[in-house]
Amino acid sequence: GAFFIRRSFGSDELYWAIFHQYVQEHLTNCDRPLEFFIEGTRSRTSKSLPPKQGMISTCLELYLKNRRVTDIYFVPISLTYERLLEELLYSNELLGIPKPKESVNGLVKARTILNQCYGSIFINFARPMSFRELMHTLEGPTLKNRLSHTLTPSFVFELNAQQMETIESFSYVALLEMLRNQVVQPISLIATCMLLASTATSRQRRLTFERSHQINLERLCYQIEHLKNVLVNLGVKVYWPLVDQKSNQDHSFEIDNLKHLVLDNIKIHANLFALVEINSNDTDFEKILARARNYQMSSTNASKEECSCPFLIKLYQPHSNRSSSSSNPIDASLFESASLFIALCSYRNQLVHNLVRISFVCHSLMSVLVNDEQTTAQSDSDELMGSMSETRAFDAYKFLVHLFNKEFIFNRGDELKDFNDAIRFLLHTNVLKANNNNKYQLNKFSLKKFLFFIRIFRSVMNNYAEIYKTLLNAKSNRIKLNESTNQIEFGDEKQLVKTIQQIIFEKMNEALMGRRRVEASMKFDLEVLSLNLIQNALTTLKQFGVLIRLSNGSSDDSNGGDDVDSKESKTINKFSYFIHLAKLNDLNTRLVYLIKANAVKLKFLNRLSTSNYSQVYDRAHLLVKSTEQSAYDGEADDEALNKMFEMNFNSNKKKNAKL
Numbered sequence: 001g002a003f004f005i006r007r008s009f010g011s012d013e014l015y016w017a018i019f020h021q022y023v024q025e026h027l028t029n030c031d032r033p034l035e036f037f038i039e040g041t042r043s044r045t046s047k048s049l050p051p052k053q054g055m056i057s058t059c060l061e062l063y064l065k066n067r068r069v070t071d072i073y074f075v076p077i078s079l080t081y082e083r084l085l086e087e088l089l090y091s092n093e094l095l096g097i098p099k100p101k102e103s104v105n106g107l108v109k110a111r112t113i114l115n116q117c118y119g120s121i122f123i124n125f126a127r128p129m130s131f132r133e134l135m136h137t138l139e140g141p142t143l144k145n146r147l148s149h150t151l152t153p154s155f156v157f158e159l160n161a162q163q164m165e166t167i168e169s170f171s172y173v174a175l176l177e178m179l180r181n182q183v184v185q186p187i188s189l190i191a192t193c194m195l196l197a198s199t200a201t202s203r204q205r206r207l208t209f210e211r212s213h214q215i216n217l218e219r220l221c222y223q224i225e226h227l228k229n230v231l232v233n234l235g236v237k238v239y240w241p242l243v244d245q246k247s248n249q250d251h252s253f254e255i256d257n258l259k260h261l262v263l264d265n266i267k268i269h270a271n272l273f274a275l276v277e278i279n280s281n282d283t284d285f286e287k288i289l290a291r292a293r294n295y296q297m298s299s300t301n302a303s304k305e306e307c308s309c310p311f312l313i314k315l316y317q318p319h320s321n322r323s324s325s326s327s328n329p330i331d332a333s334l335f336e337s338a339s340l341f342i343a344l345c346s347y348r349n350q351l352v353h354n355l356v357r358i359s360f361v362c363h364s365l366m367s368v369l370v371n372d373e374q375t376t377a378q379s380d381s382d383e384l385m386g387s388m389s390e391t392r393a394f395d396a397y398k399f400l401v402h403l404f405n406k407e408f409i410f411n412r413g414d415e416l417k418d419f420n421d422a423i424r425f426l427l428h429t430n431v432l433k434a435n436n437n438n439k440y441q442l443n444k445f446s447l448k449k450f451l452f453f454i455r456i457f458r459s460v461m462n463n464y465a466e467i468y469k470t471l472l473n474a475k476s477n478r479i480k481l482n483e484s485t486n487q488i489e490f491g492d493e494k495q496l497v498k499t500i501q502q503i504i505f506e507k508m509n510e511a512l513m514g515r516r517r518v519e520a521s522m523k524f525d526l527e528v529l530s531l532n533l534i535q536n537a538l539t540t541l542k543q544f545g546v547l548i549r550l551s552n553g554s555s556d557d558s559n560g561g562d563d564v565d566s567k568e569s570k571t572i573n574k575f576s577y578f579i580h581l582a583k584l585n586d587l588n589t590r591l592v593y594l595i596k597a598n599a600v601k602l603k604f605l606n607r608l609s610t611s612n613y614s615q616v617y618d619r620a621h622l623l624v625k626s627t628e629q630s631a632y633d634g635e636a637d638d639e640a641l642n643k644m645f646e647m648n649f650n651s652n653k654k655k656n657a658k659l
Contacts, residue, residue: 038056045349046347047408051171053164073130076178077123078124080121080184082121085118087343088339094531118268119265124183129174134173169412182237183237187268190266193224194213195213197214226452241261270285274315274317275289275314277311295310315340315341317337342527352457356457359453359456368393397419401415404540407460427440431450459525463527464591471581487580488578489578490577546579548580549576550576
């Protein structure tokens with residue numbers, strides 16, 4: 001069963017007391033467990049939300065009172081949906097469209113969902129977590145903290161600051177355990193690879209949000225296989241349907257099975273993806289799907305830049321002639337594209353928490369590499385791998401963690417541990433090589449893997465930079481700027497979020513229509529229009545001391561009944577939020593410098609990754625698979641790869657000289 005609670009308790013102390021007593025009596029005397037959602041609400045983005053402290057503190061308070069409860073166990077439960085029922089509804093909410101009201105007519109129309117396939121639901125139970133064990137870990141096997149409350153009446157018991165901090169830390173540990181036990185499904189891998197794949201014209205190379213996301217089916221399978229291997233090496237639980245045992249011996253059969261898996265997911269998510277056959281005018285999805293299933297995939301061409309597979313997977317393109325309240329057809333098309341793009345991002349977000357720490361470490365190492373090594377394309381290839389200081393990289397990593405701690409879940413105080421774990425993973429997978437004096441060097445054979453970690457979160461950084469740039473340009477926008485104090489003043493945070501979204505939307509629309517010059521800094525994507533992303537970017541400013549909230553003062557006691565003074569006082573007191581533009585400029589400058597500094601080195605590493613280094617690396621892996629040997633194994637394979645590289649380098653000397 002279940003019991004009803006209010007959405008908000010507010011200052012109703014009687015309701016608080018009854019709720020506390022009811023929950024604690026249930027835990028003490030009832031033989032049934034209590035289930036609740038630690039995040040407090042549904043996530044529209046599929047990212048985990050920071051844990052709420054209300055219910056969990058009510059439960060743990062019972063243990064800290066030293067009453068009849070000697071321990072409390074928590075069982076983290078993870079739920080993963082192959083296809084969200086409300087995927088487009090959530091993305092529309094993030095764009096500002098209110099949730100449609102429930103009605104009998106809507107219930108009747110909802111019958112159509114019974115004819116659609118929504119895939120599977122995965123429910124995973126983690127190992128029970130003991131709060132008593134955590135307390136023993138933090139304070140040792142002593143009951144001093146609990147015994148201090150033995151003589152305190154239960155109705156006057158209050159949690160102190162140290163206990164609240166312990167409860168908060170435990171809630172983050174429980175949430176991270178839920179994330180570790182979450183099952184990643186193939187659609188998350190497909191969405192991640194699709195968002196990283198883009199084709200661009202000369203203008204779209206700067207106008208990134210206009211790029212069309214499409215990829216060859218054969219190449220998509222190759223990238224999904226590599227991404228799956230990265231996740232498995234991290235210990236992530238990836239759902240991969242079982243196939244015949246001969247797939248372990250025949251790589252072509254494994255690729256063909258992966259093709260069928262991708263096509264099955266494309267069929268389930270036909271509202272997000274389009275399957276296109278090159279040089280064919282056929283638009284029947286089922287016929288194209290049948291021909292794609294019968295196409296024989298190659299196990300050797302997938303790693304090449306140009307694949308011979310005649311099938312493309314595209315992000316579904318909306319029809320611009322669709323009716324809209326706006327008189328501008330581009331408005332409707334841009335809005336629908338953003339809705340589909342954000343829906344695709346929600347599936348990517350189901351796995352990004354597994355990669356965010358490694359990606360931030362790679363970004364930090366890259367920034368240090370650029371600062372330490374001002375090399376050029378004419379330098380020796382080993383020097384171009386650079387040397388990276390661990391100490392300086394950790395400072396950049398902490399900055400990224402603090403800046404994006406509303407986007408991703410980080411346990412406060414674990415920055416150094418997470419950084420060292422990510423470094424060990426990069427060393428173990430041969431992405432980095434350790435030098436003396438705590439410095440690291442990039443492995444020239446693993447550049448593709450390093451670049452993947454860089455690219456997967458680069459768009460989030462660009463989106464934050466665009467939001468902060470919009471605030472910094474307040475003079476030319478519809479945001480209230482007090483020029484005497486150089487501060488942005490506003491009274492409603494939600495209204496400011498919507499204003500920023502509208503300004504960015506108009507900027508994108510003008511660029512598409514040709515009324516605005518395409519700026520070199522337009523590197524953001526359509527996710528920048530998400531109200532959740534803008535809200536998180538503003539909330540982060542509070543932690544950096546950039547955004548300050550003041551309590552509204554009362555204007556009645558200082559006006560003496562004068563109507564004119566009363567109006568002026570109300571005008572002054574309606575601004576309860578202030579943004580210091582000087583501090584915001586410093587924060588944005590550091591973020592933009594990190595983005596641009598990495599882009600300088602990224603261009604060369606990108607070229608290098610498509611040259612002989614990575615081609616030889618890919619060929620060596622296929623050779624290992626075909627001879628049924630083990631995977632890439634440290635120095636022994638490094639020596640063989642170096643010999644193969646030298647032979648290949650000599651045969652393509654002219655090509656390398658041009659590069």
